[in-house]
Amino acid sequence: MVQGELHGGSPETTITDIAEIQNATSTEVTFVGNSRYYKHLETTDAAAVILPAKYSGDFTPRIVVQNPQLAVKILIDHFRPLRPQSFEGVHETAVIHQTAKIGENVTIGPGAVIGLDSIIGDKTIIGSNVNIGQECSVGHDTHIYPGVTLYDRCTIGARVILHSGTVIGSDGYGFTQEDGIHKKIRQVGSVRIEDDVEIGSNCSIDRATLGETIIGEGSKLDNLVQIGHNVKIGKGCLIVAQVGIAGSTKLGDYVIVGGQAGFAGHLQIGDQVTVASKAGVTKDIDAGQTVSGFPAIPHNDDRRQIVYIRQLPEMVQRLKDLEGKLAQGDSSE
Amino acid sequence: MVQGELHGGSPETTITDIAEIQNATSTEVTFVGNSRYYKHLETTDAAAVILPAKYSGDFTPRIVVQNPQLAVKILIDHFRPLRPQSFEGVHETAVIHQTAKIGENVTIGPGAVIGLDSIIGDKTIIGSNVNIGQECSVGHDTHIYPGVTLYDRCTIGARVILHSGTVIGSDGYGFTQEDGIHKKIRQVGSVRIEDDVEIGSNCSIDRATLGETIIGEGSKLDNLVQIGHNVKIGKGCLIVAQVGIAGSTKLGDYVIVGGQAGFAGHLQIGDQVTVASKAGVTKDIDAGQTVSGFPAIPHNDDRRQIVYIRQLPEMVQRLKDLEGKLAQGDSSE
Amino acid sequence: MVQGELHGGSPETTITDIAEIQNATSTEVTFVGNSRYYKHLETTDAAAVILPAKYSGDFTPRIVVQNPQLAVKILIDHFRPLRPQSFEGVHETAVIHQTAKIGENVTIGPGAVIGLDSIIGDKTIIGSNVNIGQECSVGHDTHIYPGVTLYDRCTIGARVILHSGTVIGSDGYGFTQEDGIHKKIRQVGSVRIEDDVEIGSNCSIDRATLGETIIGEGSKLDNLVQIGHNVKIGKGCLIVAQVGIAGSTKLGDYVIVGGQAGFAGHLQIGDQVTVASKAGVTKDIDAGQTVSGFPAIPHNDDRRQIVYIRQLPEMVQRLKDLEGKLAQGDSSE
Structure with missing residues (x-):
């Protein structure tokens, strides 16, 4: 087998x-x-x-x-075959707007809410107390676990998995100052989650100001990940827990990002880049690079830096020795 | 226009x-x-x-x-004018304690729960499956998105926006050891969110042990932010995603904090301080300073440090050259 | 008193x-x-x-x-005596599977959902809109706050406190590549939360691939903590906010971890280890050690490193002086 x-x-x-x-x-x-x-x-x-x-x-x-x-x-x-759900079919306590279109063989759990004009694909499972806004589209064979929230006008592909507590389409962090007051720039864009994406629990994926925030086909996000407005994640990326990606940054395909790493906004990250855990990326990165540290630099340079830093006590001693010798030399002259 | x-x-x-x-x-x-x-x-x-x-x-x-x-x-x-909500008015599946006072033109979504003696201001929107505890006060024209939880006795101002998954008033992290066992110090204070605050999705704002945790007027928090018990945030602050502020730390007005930065507890941070992304603040900061790094120091010093660290390989080479010359000098004497 | x-x-x-x-x-x-x-x-x-x-x-x-x-x-x-709850007893809008077993004097809030064959212990409080999957076991005198989600087959001990937004038992981050496609390894293990544990708000505790993820007796987790699949946390540990622990890492008893620290996977951390805030642990740590920095090293070494780094400008000056003297010496020879 x-x-x-x-x-x-x-x-x-x-x-x-x-x-x-x-x-x-x-x-x-x-x-x-x-x-x-x-x-x-x-x-x-x-x-x-x-x-x-x-x-x-x-x-x-x-x-x-x-x-x-x-x-x-x-x-x-x-x-370990899949087990039957506790509540199959559309539960009587689910609240589904009369304009919503629900596919065949869909499960909608107790207390789940689906808004105006939203569409749910065939064989999709929507857990208990899930909140789906209006004009959302959810593909077929997708699994949305209990307590997930989709804001209005989000598009979720087929065979997507969204874990509990995750929020898709909350407002991007956009303000402009006017007379010392932060005025909200309304976030009227949306979020598109492509097919075969999996997103862990308690993630925050902000909607775009205008246009779309995109998580590309087959990408997998771990828990507690922050995706800012207008971010584009390519296909087949792996984003480990507690990573934060600031607004408008674009990741290529098959990018791997270690836990607790962060990206500044408006960056271009090439295909197949690897970013080490806890790294802080402040500049564009060419395809295929591996970076680490903060500010992130090529991983080999970062490693060498760490080795040099560990040699500092010895360097100070060598410097002292040299100064001593030279002072001796001076006095003996 | x-x-x-x-x-x-x-x-x-x-x-x-x-x-x-x-x-x-x-x-x-x-x-x-x-x-x-x-x-x-x-x-x-x-x-x-x-x-x-x-x-x-x-x-x-x-x-x-x-x-x-x-x-x-x-x-x-x-x-892009605002669109009508899927469910206007108080939904029949909302559970509102008979002692709660609901203002005029309030929307309360399906499955939302409002506890004993809580008060909701006029024209406020409360999303589906929101949980509001007892003795809470929510101001007018406020928008609480689906899946938010307010613990008991929290005060939310007017024109506040709370995004999905955010938890206001969970217990502060307070324990005391007794015979090798961590005993809980009950957290009996509360949280006050002032007018015109916006808080992103999946944030955790802990209630005070005694007294109040405060988010000051017009401050804006991004997603996944951690605010410890008894923290006071001033007016007009900007706190970017994944920042953590430990218990009892006070931020002045118009403080800006970059993503993934952290603050130790019991600190005093002056007005108009800027803290760079990923910084770790371990000491008080005077008004107007910009700090970065961990432990955080004035930003110019931090930048200079990074430059010096990058020169380490060259420094080691220069040290080697000096040692070589001196050894030669010695042997030629 | x-x-x-x-x-x-x-x-x-x-x-x-x-x-x-x-x-x-x-x-x-x-x-x-x-x-x-x-x-x-x-x-x-x-x-x-x-x-x-x-x-x-x-x-x-x-x-x-x-x-x-x-x-x-x-x-x-x-x-400050405990106050009565807004909704005592099992609320009529709670949805409890007919096979679930509910103990005596249990409170189950509005909109809470309890799945097939789950068991709830005596005097336990389950908040509004909590989602409990199937075949879960929750001990007595436990308090699960509103909006918590337990996936299927999780075991929660007695006198446990789970704060709002926390997700227990979401799938671990496990994929295997096949023809350039990340294929999901189904996570069929479970989570065990032992007696007297408290877990803050918006935490993510992943289920094991096989076997169990364990949070040991009396351990206390702060908010927004990430626990990967198959992690074992010992007894009496304190894990501060925004910490992330990658898969299969084991912490001993009475380990203390500062905010925003992270652990790589598959590590062994001894009893009574202390890990400073923002540290990044990449290797096993023996019992009783205190570590800090990234990569984490013994705290005293890390502190000394920081002192040395701060001396770099002075070192460069001393190096220059030596080079100057030596050049002078050369020319005067």
């Missing part, structure tokens, strides 16, 4: 589930994806362990695969 | 809307606020472009104004 | 409440826990001030105690 090579053990063994290596029993298969956990091989009771090709030990029975994560995905899909 | 000066084009042209420069059509007006986007002037189809006084090119037709953002505000207010 | 020693004043004075030092009236007791606030002693109207043993001034009447915070806790508990 996982296209692996079995070493030791019997191909006849019946496997009933997949489990973590510390907890797996003699009828369960487990895996080690990270060499930090090879130590658990000594004590596991698992029926077999999925290991990466680079594993050089002699543990058996093992199933060697190219990509243990993919094998785990396949086995979870196999052993 | 925007009090600008028209260069080229005809004052007779009919304008139907405002749009982003890349998307504007021949009947729409657009703007460039940031010189990064002057390049789009070459390809725009817009009927006219609003440009700042500092623009020195010869693009026409252009409308030159002192403050392009203010012009954008005026044009959005003109071309 | 607070086991303090009274200096000055009369033990007969009637105290009616506890208040902050700036606001306390002549019938209220107040406290100063932080020497920064001794200055308010000159102007307070309070009937008496609770002061720590280390206070060396002669203000009277004062009540000297070992732990002012503990005294404040005791006095708040005394003077």
Whole structure:
């Protein structure tokens, strides 16, 4: 099933589930994806362990695969089928505006609210107490978890997953000062979330001032991520938890951003850029670069900087020695 | 309308809307606020472009104004009138305690809950599934978006905007250790949000232990901001996304704080201080200062530090050269 | 009541409440826990001030105690009894699956939803518009504030407090790449929140891929905290606001983490470790260590580094002086 090579053990063994290596029993298969956990091989009771090709030990029975994560995905899909929902269909306490259009086989949970002229695609699941504004469009086979809010005129694609507490389409942070008072620039643009995007819990995705804020096809956002107004995220990007991207910044495709990193506004970030955790990006970045630090610089330069900083005490000592020698030299002249 | 000066084009042209420069059509007006986007002037189809006084090119037709953002505000207010709500008035599924006092022309959305003795001002809009505790007071013309929670005894002013997912009045982080156990100090104070404040989505504003946590008049908070117990924010402050302010810290008026910055507790920050993004403020700051870095220092010093750090490889080389010369000198003596 | 020693004043004075030092009236007791606030002693109207043993001034009447915070806790508990809820009992608009088991004296607020086979312990309070999935277990005397979401199969202990907007059990951030496409690894594990835990508002606690994400007994999380899949937090930990802990990292007991700090994944952090605010932890940390900076290093080393960095301008000058002297020496030879 996982296209692996079995070493030791019997191909006849019946496997009933997949489990973590510390907890797996003699009828369960487990895996080690990270060499930090090879130590658990000594004590596991698992029926077999999925290991990466680079594993050089002699543990058996093992199933060697190219990509243990993919094998785990396949086995979870196999052993843990989706369960039925507590509340199927459109719940009687959901409040759906009479002008909204609801597709076939849609689930709408208790207390969910759907506004004027909004459209919900077939087989989409909308959790309890979700708030969907007016003129929104939600694609088919999408899952919106409880407590999500969509403001008016947001577009959500097909097979999208939005986790609880996430807010899509709140006003961008736009003010102009007039006589010492911050006057609100109304945010009349919208948000477009393309197909196959997943957004974690408690994220804030602001609507555009004019035009659209866009999260590109297949991109995956972790929890507590901040996306400013008019930001464009390309396709297949990975944005880890607590990242903040300020207004109008554009990320290319397949950009990877580590946790707690931040971007200034109005930047252009090329395709396949990698930004390390906690980095602060203040300038445009060309495609393919890896940056870290604040202000973010090429990762190798940043690493070298850290090494140099750690040598500072030694440098000060060397400077002192030189000064001492020179003073001696002076006085001996 | 925007009090600008028209260069080229005809004052007779009919304008139907405002749009982003890349998307504007021949009947729409657009703007460039940031010189990064002057390049789009070459390809725009817009009927006219609003440009700042500092623009020195010869693009026409252009409308030159002192403050392009203010012009954008005026044009959005003109071309994009507010739309009617999906659900006007008090929705039949809202749950309002019989002792609560609701003003005139109030909208209360489906599933919203208002507790004992709370008061809602005239023309205020309360979104769907909003939770308002007991003894709260909400001013007139305020807009509370879906999914906001106010804990008991919070006071919200007039013309305030609270975006979805924001929590006002959750318990401050107060514990005292007793025999190795963290015992909760009950947080019995409250929160006061003054007039004309706007707070973004998914913010956490903790109630005071005793007394009040205060967000001053006209201050604007972006998304995912953390305000600890007993914090006082002055008037007209701008607090960008993902900032955290620890307990009892006081900000003066017109303080500006960049994204992901943090403040230790019990600090005094003067009026018109600017704190750069990602800064970590650990000490009091006098009025008018601009600080950055962690620990935060005057911005010029921080910038100089960064320059010096970048010179470290060169410094090490110079040190090596000196040592070499001196060693040579020694041996030649 | 607070086991303090009274200096000055009369033990007969009637105290009616506890208040902050700036606001306390002549019938209220107040406290100063932080020497920064001794200055308010000159102007307070309070009937008496609770002061720590280390206070060396002669203000009277004062009540000297070992732990002012503990005294404040005791006095708040005394003077500010808990108030009745707006909506007691199970509200008629709550939606409770017929298979769910609800204990005695439980409060379930308006619009709250409880899924299939979930169990709620005695005397537990569930706020309005809370979403509880299926097969969840919530212990007794627990308080879940409005707008919290529990995904399916989460276990919450007794006397737990979960603040509004917090999401427990959202999917961990797990994907595997297949032909350039990020494929979701379904997250089929769960979350266990042990007894006496308190979690602030708008936190995100992800479920495990397999197995459990665990928040250990008596640990206290502040607001906007991110806990990745399969993280284990020990007992009695304090995790301040906006901290992020990446997947599979394990914290020991009584670990303290300052605001906005972050941890990489798969780390082992020993008991009683302290991590300073904004630190970025990239390696395992032995028990009892205090670390700061990014990458985090022992706090004393980090402090020394900062001092050295501040000396850089002076170092460059000294280097220049040496080079000058040596050049002179050369030319004079």
